[in-house]
Amino acid sequence: MTERPVDARIPGFYKLDLEARHAELRARFGLTDADLDVLANGAGLRWDRADKMIENCIGVFGLPVGLGLNLRINGVDRVVPMVVEEPSVVAAVSNMARVVRDAGGFTGDADPPIMIGQVQLLDAPDPEAAVAALLANRALILARANAVHPNMAARGAGARDLEVRRFDAPWPMIVLHLLIDCADAMGANAINAMAEGVAPLVESLTGGRVCLRILSNLADRRCARATCRVPVSLLDTPDHDGREVAAGIETAWKFADVCPYRAATHNKGVMNGIDAVAIATGNDWRSVEAGAHAFAARDGRYRSLTEWRVEGDVLVGRIELPMAVGTVGGSTQVHPTIQVLRKLLGVDSAGELGVVMAAVGLAQNMAALRALATEGIQRGHMALHARSVALAAGAEGELVDRIADDLVQRGEIKLHTAQAILQSLREADA
Numbered sequence: 001m002t003e004r005p006v007d008a009r010i011p012g013f014y015k016l017d018l019e020a021r022h023a024e025l026r027a028r029f030g031l032t033d034a035d036l037d038v039l040a041n042g043a044g045l046r047w048d049r050a051d052k053m054i055e056n057c058i059g060v061f062g063l064p065v066g067l068g069l070n071l072r073i074n075g076v077d078r079v080v081p082m083v084v085e086e087p088s089v090v091a092a093v094s095n096m097a098r099v100v101r102d103a104g105g106f107t108g109d110a111d112p113p114i115m116i117g118q119v120q121l122l123d124a125p126d127p128e129a130a131v132a133a134l135l136a137n138r139a140l141i142l143a144r145a146n147a148v149h150p151n152m153a154a155r156g157a158g159a160r161d162l163e164v165r166r167f168d169a170p171w172p173m174i175v176l177h178l179l180i181d182c183a184d185a186m187g188a189n190a191i192n193a194m195a196e197g198v199a200p201l202v203e204s205l206t207g208g209r210v211c212l213r214i215l216s217n218l219a220d221r222r223c224a225r226a227t228c229r230v231p232v233s234l235l236d237t238p239d240h241d242g243r244e245v246a247a248g249i250e251t252a253w254k255f256a257d258v259c260p261y262r263a264a265t266h267n268k269g270v271m272n273g274i275d276a277v278a279i280a281t282g283n284d285w286r287s288v289e290a291g292a293h294a295f296a297a298r299d300g301r302y303r304s305l306t307e308w309r310v311e312g313d314v315l316v317g318r319i320e321l322p323m324a325v326g327t328v329g330g331s332t333q334v335h336p337t338i339q340v341l342r343k344l345l346g347v348d349s350a351g352e353l354g355v356v357m358a359a360v361g362l363a364q365n366m367a368a369l370r371a372l373a374t375e376g377i378q379r380g381h382m383a384l385h386a387r388s389v390a391l392a393a394g395a396e397g398e399l400v401d402r403i404a405d406d407l408v409q410r411g412e413i414k415l416h417t418a419q420a421i422l423q424s425l426r427e428a429d430a
């Protein structure tokens with residue numbers, strides 16, 4: 001485990017070139033030359049290793065890794081690796097984390113790492129008796145589940161409890177939930193193996209027929225939460241009073257709270273940050289996505305994952321969502337880049353990782369709502385997008401920023417304009 005950085009603020013990090021950023025990582029987080037080599041040029045995952053991860057492998061796909069800065073969570077500084085192709089996501093998190101930091105940082109907590117394994121039971125001759133039999137044989141079923149994974153039980157984790165859900169028309173069935181403590185793993189393999197392991201017992205206890213045996217991605221027993229409390233005076237901008245900004249953020253949240261069309265976009269922004277950390281830490285981001293959106297619809301209407309309210313002179317933001325992530329198992333140990341990024345993040349448990357991800361989601365959402373409720377999203381977005389356009393036009397090295405600046409100044413961030421600028425710069429050089 002790396003030592004905690006004293007300070008997650010690295011002033012001017014974004015202005016440094018790549019070499020200088022790596023020098024900071026070496027000095028502040030003790031990354032070695034070998035670690036930095038893994039990060040450079042997407043060299044981490046070799047294709048012969050990738051070939052062992054999936055089928056029909058033909059290569060390795062690169063994505064940028066950015067470092068989210070300024071986060072202070074429960075009094076601990078964190079720099080957060082984020083893998084994402086969209087400009088402005090890393091900057092947004094870092095900027096809002098800096099504002100929240102000035103207000104004392106985020107607080108957060110996570111539930112115990114309980115996941116749900118589902119066993120679908122059909123054709124029970126007497127459904128009521130079947131439900132009663134499953135509940136009466138709780139200890140036997142849990143023991144059978146834990147026998148599938150004795151190591152897990154030995155580490156103090158494993159199947160803890162069960163519950164039974166009964167569905168009637170139009171599709172009568174009984175569904176057994178195994179509630180499994182997965183410790184610091186996401187747990188998918190163990191959960192599925194346990195669900196499969198108890199199936200014969202479930203059939204013999206009920207006289208029914210088991211069909212599906214699989215985890216649920218609605219991991220609502222394993223939620224993470226984060227909160228921030230920001231005095232409105234910290235939200236002042238050159239063009240807007242902080243109180244106005246805070247009120248705008250609250251109004252933007254209300255829009256997502258009442259309207260699913262807006263909530264989908266609002267939550268997409270939240271997941272911009274959360275997915276980026278999930279990928280950087282080797283977690284199954286599709287699972288986190290599925291859990292988040294199902295949770296957002298838990299009361300029958302799809303709503304915001306966050307809540308923003310102005311309370312007196314303070315803007316209070318909260319987020320809660322399922323966080324089925326692990327710090328051991330899965331691809332966390334297979335991908336060399338992930339191992340280096342984990343050194344930077346330095347979390348000790350899955351619960352801690354979940355809280356970091358929740359705070360990142362809240363920061364991301366705060367940035368989006370602040371921009372949307374004031375100057376609009378396009379100004380900041382387009383300035384960053386200009387670089388991608390310059391790259392797409394064929395610019396390289398220092399020409400990328402030169403052309404991007406030019407595009408922004410012209411207020412015309414278009415591919416053909418970038419191509420024309422590049423052409424004229426090349427002609428001038430020649």
Ligand code: MEV
Pocket residue numbers: 086265266267268269270272365368369372377
């Ligand atoms: C873009 O990737 C995300 C936003 O649309 C989120 C939002 O609207 O809240 C800016």
